[in-house]
Structures are given as C-alpha cells and as structure tokens.
Amino acid sequence: MPWQRTVYVKRTTAPAAPRPRGITLRRLTAQDARVLGTLPPAMDRIHRTWGGPDALARSGYAWAAFRGGRIVAVACTYFLGTAYKDIACVSVPDFRLQHLALACVDAVCSDIGTRRRTPSWTCSAGNRAGRLLASSAGFRAEREYGHYAVGAPAATG
Numbered sequence: 001m002p003w004q005r006t007v008y009v010k011r012t013t014a015p016a017a018p019r020p021r022g023i024t025l026r027r028l029t030a031q032d033a034r035v036l037g038t039l040p041p042a043m044d045r046i047h048r049t050w051g052g053p054d055a056l057a058r059s060g061y062a063w064a065a066f067r068g069g070r071i072v073a074v075a076c077t078y079f080l081g082t083a084y085k086d087i088a089c090v091s092v093p094d095f096r097l098q099h100l101a102l103a104c105v106d107a108v109c110s111d112i113g114t115r116r117r118t119p120s121w122t123c124s125a126g127n128r129a130g131r132l133l134a135s136s137a138g139f140r141a142e143r144e145y146g147h148y149a150v151g152a153p154a155a156t157g
Contacts, residue, residue: 002146004125008139009084009118010109017102024066025103027111028074032064033057035071043090046074061085063107065100075104077112084120085112089133105137 037053050056062076075089091101109119121139123130
C-alpha cells in the first residue's frame with residue numbers, strides 16, 4: 001500500500017511565533033529525560049528514532065515548550081543527514097492551536113542553521129496539520145514521493 005509523502009525545505013523566514021504567558025521555551029537537557037518520558041504514548045514517536053527519551057534529551061537536538069514542569073510541545077531533529085536535518089514535532093492535545101509547536105520548530109530550525117545545515121520536513125500528503133505547520137514555519141514543498149512498507153501497514157499520519 002503506497003503512503004504518499006511530501007518533502008518540504010525551509011526556504012523563508014517566518015515571523016516569530018507568539019508565546020502565551022507561563023510558557024518557557026528551551027533546549028532539552030539530560031535532566032529533562034524523565035519529563036519527556038511522561039508524554040502521552042501517542043507522542044512516543046518523537047523520541048523513538050533516538051532510542052528513547054533519555055537519548056533525545058541528551059542529544060542537544062530538541063527544543064520544548066514547558067508549562068510549569070510539564071512539556072506541552074517538543075520539536076527535534078528526527079533524522080540527521082549530511083546536508084539536511086529532517087525535523088518532527090508533537091504537541092499535547094490540550095495545548096494545540098497556541099503556536100507552541102511552531103515556536104519549538106522555529107527554535108530547532110534556528111539551531112540547525114547555526115550548524116550550517118538545511119532544515120527539512122517530511123509528512124504524509126494527508127496530514128493537513130503538518131502541512132499547515134510546515135508552511136507557517138517557512139517550509140516550501142520540494143517534492144512528493146510514494147513510500148512503501150513491507151510486512152506491516154504504514155501509519156497514515
């Protein structure tokens with residue numbers, strides 16, 4: 001079963017995302033591994049390619065929005081390449097539509113730029129929220145492709 005995907009590349013600078021009161025945005029550190037591990041199970045994919053919450057927290061490649069001691073949004077380099085760094089983000093459902101994922105994506109993109117790499121974004125053609133977030137963050141569609149998985153059904157989001 002084909003899984004239609006679109007690759008986006010950061011091409012423009014987007015205006016800074018507004019941040020509600022009481023939200024702190026910062027790079028994750030090793031001390032954040034425990035709280036990163038408390039994200040809802042549906043959000044585990046954010047640290048799965050890193051080998052778990054501890055590895056992502058120690059990586060230096062993730063930024064999160066905190067409210068109190070709780071992570072409410074996180075963005076990170078998802079796949080490391082030599083020229084591109086593909087990013088991903090998640091938001092706790094109660095905090096969506098507050099531009100917190102956008103603020104985290106902006107921080108990760110800025111960090112990638114200082115490392116002289118290009119931020120990229122890959123999502124399913126049917127992922128409207130992902131496409132809108134990519135566009136808001138200054139990404140532009142670069143190419144489309146079909147992804148094929150063998151053995152287990154591919155995720156559609």
